[in-house]
Amino acid sequence: MASPGFRPTHVVPQRGMPAWEEPDPARPTVPLDPFLPVRLVERRGDWGHVLCANGWSAWVDGRFLVAVPQDPPTAADGPVTRTADPRPLLTRVERVLADYRSAVEDLASGGMDGESFRARTSGLRIGAVVDGESMWLYDAEQGRWEYVDGTRLTTYATDDGPRAAADDPGHAPTRVVTPDGP
Secondary structure, three states: OOOOOOOOOEEOOOOOEEEEOOOOOOOEEEEEOOOOEEEEEEEEOOEEEEEEOOOOEEEEEHHHOEEOOOOOOOHHHOOOOEEOOOHHHHHHHHHHHHHHHHHHHHHHOOOOOHHHHHHHHOOOOOOEEEEOOEEEEEEOOOOEEEEEOOOOEEEEEEOOOOOOOOOOOOOOOOOOOEOOEO
16 A cells, blocks of 8 residues: 555566665665665665655665656746746757757768767757657757747756765765655
C-alpha cells in the first residue's frame, strides 16, 4: 500500500536493481523490482538512498535510476527565470538541426566519410520535445532545458549538478527531496 502523498522522483530500471542496507557493497539486501517507483532522498557519490511507497528504504547505484518527468513549472512553484521571447532559442535550434541535416545529406550522398561526418557534427547539440501547446527546448549555450508555453521561456532544468561544499571537496552535498519536489 502506498503512503499518502508519496511522489516518486525515479523508477527502477526494467531489469530491476541490487540494493544495500548501507552505502556499502558488503551489506546487500533484497533487490528492487523492475519499474518500482521510488523517491531519491539522498546521494553520496554514485550511491542513492531511495524510499519506496511502502516506507521501505535502501541504497542503490543511483546512476541507474530512471528519472520521472516532472510537471512544467507554474507560478505556484515560486520564482522562475523567464525571458520575454522564445523565438531566439527556436532560431538556434533550427540552425543546429539544419547544420546536422546538411551533414547527413553529404554523408548519404557519399560527399563525406564517417570521420568527416563526426568532425562536422562535433559540438552540435539540441533537444526538443513538442507536445501540443507545450514544448521543452534544450539551450546548449546556457546549458539548460527551457519550457515554452507559446509566449515565453521558463527555465526547467540546468546542466549544473550539485557541487561539493568548499570545506569537503570530495563529498557531494546531500540533496533532500520532499514530497512536493526538490
